[in-house]
Amino acid sequence: MRPAVLTGEYFMTGDVACAEGALAAGCRFFGGYPITPATEIAEHISGRLPEVGGTFIQMEDEIAAIASVIGASCAGVKSMTATSGPGFSLMMENLGLAICTETPCVLVNVQRAGPSTGLPTQGAQGDMMQARWGSHGHYEIIALAPSSPQEIFYQTIDAFNLSETYRVPVLIMTDEMIGHLSERVVIPDAKTIQTVSRPSPKGRKDRFNPYEAGPNGVAPMAAAGEGYHIHVTGLTHDQRGYPVMTVEAQEWMMNQLVGKIRRNLDDIIRTEAYRLEDADIVIVSYGVSARTSLAAVDEARDQGIRAGLLRLITVWPFPESQIRELAKRVKGFLTVELNLGQMHLEVERCAAGRAPAFLVGHPGGTIIPPDDVIQALKEHF
Amino acid sequence: MNQPNKQLRHPLDDLLRTDRIPHIWCPGCGIGTAFSACLTAMKKSGIDLEKTVMISGIGCSGRGAGYVNLDSYHTTHGRAIPFATGMKLANPELNVVVFSGDGDLFAIGGNHFIHAARRNVDLTVVCVNNFNYGMTGGQVAATTPFMARTTTTPAGNPDAPFNLPLLAYASGASYIARWTILHARDLMESIQEAILNRGFSFVEVLSPCPVNYGRRNKEKAMDSMRIYQERTLIRNDARPWELDIDFDKGVILGKFIETERPTCTDRYDTVCRPKELLEEMKGSKP
Ligand code: SF4
Secondary structure, eight states, X not given: XXXXXXXXXXXXXXXXXXXXXXXXHTOOEEEEOOOTTTHHHHHHHHHXXXXXXXXXXXXXXXXXXXXXXXXXXXXXXXXXXXXXXXXXXXXXXXXXXXXXXXXXXXXXXXXXXXXTTOXXXXXXXXXXXXXXXXXXXXXXXXXXXXXXHHHXXXXXXXXXXXXXXHTOEEEEEEEHHHHHOEEEEEEOOGGGOOOOOOOXXXXXXXXXXXXXXXXXXXXXXXXXXXXOOOEEESSOBOTTSOBOOSHHXXXXXXXXXXXXXXXXXXXXXXXXXXXXXXXXXXXXXXXXXXXHHHHHHHHHHHTTOOEEEEEESEEESOOHHXXXXXXXXXXXXXXXXXXXXXXXXXXXXXXXXXXXXXXXXOOSSSOOXXXXXXXXXXXXX | OOOOGGGOOOTTGGGBOGGGXXXXXXXXXXXXXXXXHHHHHHHHTTOOGGGEEXXXXXXXXXXXXXXXXXXXXXXXXTOHHHHHHHHHHHOTTSEEEEEEEHHIXXXXXXXXXXXXXXXXXXXXXXXXXXXXXXXXXXXXXXXXXXXXXXXTBTTOOOSOOOOHHHHHHHHTOSEEEEEETTSHHHHHHHHXXXXXXXXXXXXXXXXXXXXXXXXHTTOOHHHHHHHHXXXXXXXXXXXXXXXXXXXXXXXXXXXXXXXOOOOXXXXXXXXHSOHXXXXXXXXXXX
């Protein structure tokens, strides 16, 4: 019987590191459905959860997988699922349920090239806008993008912590390359891993309003069976959780759902700057493409081009103010991503004409070589 | 002596979110009867109501969860069962009751039903079958009788309906019963048995939707009651394949299956968990 935190040094794939990160974060329920290239997460965690007191279930489809995850989370257990493009599409409706009911959970998308069945075994970053807007209605979402197996281990812990702090589903938008990449992963001592659990209610059970927000905009969450007699619905609801079909209720609820993210951007947004202080060209990238970009920055510097990298660790919410600030002083932006222009649109929007924004995109199936980035730098600047 | 009105209490008031009444159900609708049978059964069964959860999907019957004064979850269309499955597996101490309609559970959610039954997840599923989609105005359902008129089958339903107990049986459900809302007492007793039965338990409740189904099929609320009385037959020993719904031939009601076999959680524990952990888990329970 192995412990939940497997302290040690390993040679591990991103998918396995993700599963181990989840266990270290306190995840004790996984509802899954097989899909390339995310299957290894389910395979690995299916053997690990029962030995740490958790539960794995392979559901009948991805819709059921995410529904079971939301149900398990409502029972008070940290829960997750993992999928890829087609499954991610099927999960969109219930992602909205988790958002509307403020149910924490983690959803991993190991992206492959689409649309449709696409290239099942080959990676891409084509679901970035779907991550932002794939479920119907307006909402805010938190999405992370790891660039290595080591990072996915920590990001999965971070994803759970953010999810529990803000009572939101958190997406890990990784890609097939990172998922299947084997690298050194260090799992630290369990004591050094910080985990967060959802705020729990205090005070009289009969006076508890399940959606009455605390100071950071987030309401304490009662689990099923704790005696609070809560009602939880995907309908527009009030503080009591009761459905209310009015414009005012819609405004109040949306303000709560959107506000808790928008008012805490400083706490949520994570980026990493590389050689950015004196850069006059900013490469914006994330996930596997950030590795390409890192190599390109060094190569460009060697050739006398003052490039730097802004690596998005959280892709959503997008670091708008950071791009706006940079736009005031740099010559331009170059977004490097495995799609034909998604986060690029955000960079362009935030640069708002103050600095030009260009794209090094690719429809997926392979990684973008650093040379393509160098060439683009030379061509545009 | 007459009591002032505000002091009058219904025996189920403690189980109702009375501040949400009046409910949305139409006059003559059968859902209320099915719902109160369900609440009475929950109460009479003696289970710990603090550890009891009601989960619904979407539709008229799916509003049930919104009125029960227990932990209650109104989920997405068709997904009450997988939501309930996650909840039950995450905390096996909960008593989980799914209360929803035929469209929700057997058309959009049909796949989930058969798999939860196959796994014998310890859930109680109460399906109010009113033969059509009531909430959206009366469209054809997977349960609409052959040739019945709905807004999307104006010339009559060309398809055959599901025999729900047969589907439950073939999928592996542990408890299977069918009643109508006219048989309120049998219904309540069946739901009570279903709640107490370990494993996947299914109770189908035939129920009138006078506003949509009834209106288009020349069946007023009272006519439905008459049909439920005159054209039904109670046969607990009936074979699941004899349970097609055809009121012209007569519809069989009763408790058809009651068995006990290891639940999903039982088997997961014995097959997947290390023995040492199981003993630890047993030891920690009072
Ligand atoms: S539409 Fe039909 S099922 Fe719905 S509440 Fe009215 S009578 Fe009942």
